[in-house]
Amino acid sequence: MSTIVVNPHITDAEWEVMRVVWANIRVTSKEVISTLEEKMDWNQATTKTLLGRLVEKGALNTEQEGRKYIYSANIEEKEAVRSFTNDIFDRICRKNVGNVIESIIKDHTLSFDDIQRLEEILEMKKAFAVEEVDCQCAEGQCDCHLHHHGE
Amino acid sequence: MSTIVVNPHITDAEWEVMRVVWANIRVTSKEVISTLEEKMDWNQATTKTLLGRLVEKGALNTEQEGRKYIYSANIEEKEAVRSFTNDIFDRICRKNVGNVIESIIKDHTLSFDDIQRLEEILEMKKAFAVEEVDCQCAEGQCDCHLHHHGE
């Protein structure tokens, strides 16, 4: 059926719809509408439009069930989040990735388990760590080019 | 001069311009134009438009210098990045913040210094860690509500 969807861009409003689908796995438009009527104060027509657009761009699947559709996600939340996070890291110098992660950690509440898990990951990352991360910025968009081998 | 700019939304295209300004601190339109002509293959008019929009929304300052302007950033890169990253974490369940950080770390190259710094931060975070992070999702947008005290 239709071509493979590589990575449709999901907008803010559409994301609200996706969250409902991800959380419930299989939903009717009615359920999505009522959830977002409450949370977002959206008119039902708005949610209908968004469902339509998401189906159109391949983010949602539909199965006919009598007169209605059952909507289900065609892309995983994890994937969608990943492509979103990658956008950030494409906006900054690679050398700063560590700083940004640092600031994210500082800004958020973590559980003991989270911390332990992250410590383990970091331990493993040591095997692949580099002395200095490569700046991949274009000339003129980053000052690494000027003073990178300080020390 | 003008009202305080809280947090202008910077689009993808505008971000390219900001990076040039951030990297160079004080630039003329000519420098921005030539950098982006190369990297983005943009017509000079395109860069001019973006510079204008950024000034308009308060992200850039201008100082007259003879006939030209000197552009400088009015918002820090760090702040801009932070507001961008926060957008992500507003799209997911708080309980998953740790997982997302995990996946970010896995996906990127870090230096030994980065890792050590992150380890220190994590160590400090232990003092503020919680047993379980609070889900703040709206009903229907997250399945924590269903099976959160598994164990």
Place this chain on the structure above:
DNA sequence: CATTTACGTTTACACATGTAAACAATAAGG
């Protein structure tokens, strides 16, 4: 001084996005 150049400002225009009304078709109820 007349012409070309440089640079900021205006206008343009297609497509994306948020938000929704109008419409069509079918199912459900009286």
Place this chain on the structure above:
DNA sequence: CCTTATTGTTTACATGTGTAAACGTAAATG
């Protein structure tokens, strides 16, 4: 069976965004 409610599809429309041409004016150059 006719009316109403339900649910998907079309159409709508303002604002945002990417991309740029046109314009106005001052500066540089011949």
